[in-house]
Amino acid sequence: MNFDRTKEKLEILADAAKYDVSCSSSGGKRKNNGGLGDSSASGICHTYTEDGRCVSLLKILLTNHCIYDCIYCVSRKSNDIKRAAFTVEEVVDLTISFYRRNYIEGLFLSSGIFKDADTTMERLVRVAKKLRNEHNFNGYIHLKSIPGASDILIQEAALYADRLSVNLEIPTESGLKLLAPDKNREDMLQPMRIVQKGIQQYKDEKKIIKSVPKFAPAGQSTQMIVGATNENDLQIIKVADHFYQNYGMKRVYYSGYIPVTSDNRLPAITAEVPVLRENRLYQSDWLMRFYGFKADEILDSNMPFLDLEVDPKLSWALRHLDQFPVNLQTADYRMILRIPGIGVKTAMKIVSSRRFQVLNIDNLKKLGAAVNRAKYFIDFSYGNPFLKHLTDLNLRKLIIGGSQSKFQNQFSQQLTLF
Structure with missing residues (x-):
């Protein structure tokens, strides 16, 4: 492995991965000055398991090459940025190397879409498969389900990954068509249905056969970009509630729109409002998940936006x-x-x-x-x-x-x- 080139790839692809918030990151910068561990290495982020443990993950893209031209995305094909791509073996070696140094306890792997959805998904699956089968890696693995990938590949990914996620991107279909005309909502929903169905089937079979293989044991999640289009907060939390109720979603993440590209279809917006709005959406999400609130209780047609002054x-x-x-x-x-x-x-x-x-x-x-x-x-x-x-x-x-x-x-x- 060429260390300098791998390090350069890691910096590029870890930086590109930071916009995906469906893996919570602590933003830790603590360096090792003679003690144990190091959170300053590129790509290290932190998330929390179901039992409350904080887990460090290597968070990277397989590649930032992409065939799509989503207006809001830093990796869009028309954006003039430095491109890079890992091989399957490089990701596996990095994960094992970081794990042995006690930097991480798992891997969060996403990717731009290169060539087509199946080619991209197949490589993501190969990474997880090699880690599990060849290196006996039992750490946490979170893979992105690539919209448009075949059902068989999604099912195989769920056998090796702890969690799968598909980014919903924009809350409404009309907003998606405006900012990501190459994508369609149905391609995003199909992987969610496959995972939901597989999880339920696993639970049913587990009652009869104790040794049935695990299927995405940590469930699935999704992410919505907030503020890139004109949806109000009521629409956004209703979409989230729909996915909790109908897709068995573990988490819906909200990413305040950050203007990383310039286009007249994107709003000119200050840095403060998205952060505060994002915060309120997470609070509303918490109310729906744990406090018994319905989306139309939190907001209604007379008050479609969350109060920024109080929770x-x-x-x-x-x-x-x-x-x-x-x-x-x-x-x-x-x-x-x-x-x-x-x-x-x-x-x-x-x-x-x-x-x-x-x-x-x-x-x-x-x-x-x-x-x-x-x-x-x-x-x-x-x-x-x-x-x-x-x-x-x-x-x-x-x-x-x-x-x-x-x-x-x-x-x-x-x-x-x-």
């Missing part, structure tokens, strides 16, 4: 003050979850603890609630002087002011969900 849970509460205050001793779990400042774990602790005692503010603090926010929405049996603000027009400003005071020394965009 979506607080925004919902402020618009539905008629459902508050909540009595913690009698309210059901679903309603307790909707109190601003109370998360899933705290809500479960409340339901468990209230059987043995009458809860007060001190109890809530010990249970982990953010009482500076929650106190305005709870009816304690002994009374609550903060309830007078429930009908106060300044309640919103009061809560925002308290939050700003508490976090005034932190970054202004470091927003908390609860």
Whole structure:
């Protein structure tokens, strides 16, 4: 292996991979100054497993050559950038080399589309297959399902990868046609259906045959670019909700549009708005996945965009003050979850603890609630002087002011969900 050339490829293809956020990255820059490990190597990112462990991954593209000309993509065929491509053997060698040095615990491998979808997908599968079969690699592998690839290749990929993902790219089909005219939505949906069907079949067969081969055990995910087209937030979270409900999606990722190319079909937009909007979409996503909210509860036709000033849970509460205050001793779990400042774990602790005692503010603090926010929405049996603000027009400003005071020394965009 030519070390200098491989290093150059790694820098190019790791940099190109950074725009894919369906593998969460910590952006770590810590170098090894005599200790163990090194997170400064090109392509290292971090994600989290289902049990909460943080896993370091080698995150790269197989190639940034691409036959498509998607307007928003840095790797579009008409963009004048430095191109590179790994061989299957180079990716395998890099993964094993990084793993042995304790840099990584797995691989996130995507690619531009060169020649055609099947050729690209076949090489991605060969990487995973060689790692598993020839090197007995048991680390985490995340592969991109290439839209338009044959069903057989997608099925084979799921036998070797822990997770597969297909980027939905633009939330709506009309937006996709505008910015990526070479692509079509059906090619993106078909791999998702194959993986969904295979996962369900695996679960059914596992009940009968314990040794049935694993099939994408970590599920599948997708990503949407936010802000490149004119979809509102209601449309975006409805699309996400649709994929959670109908495709068994593990995660939907939101990538705030970054103007990496210039084209009059793309919006001229400041850096601040996409980051904040992306943050609010993730918070809404969390509400749908873990808090029992429906997309049309979070937003509606009268309010199609998320409030950038407050998080979506607080925004919902402020618009539905008629459902508050909540009595913690009698309210059901679903309603307790909707109190601003109370998360899933705290809500479960409340339901468990209230059987043995009458809860007060001190109890809530010990249970982990953010009482500076929650106190305005709870009816304690002994009374609550903060309830007078429930009908106060300044309640919103009061809560925002308290939050700003508490976090005034932190970054202004470091927003908390609860």
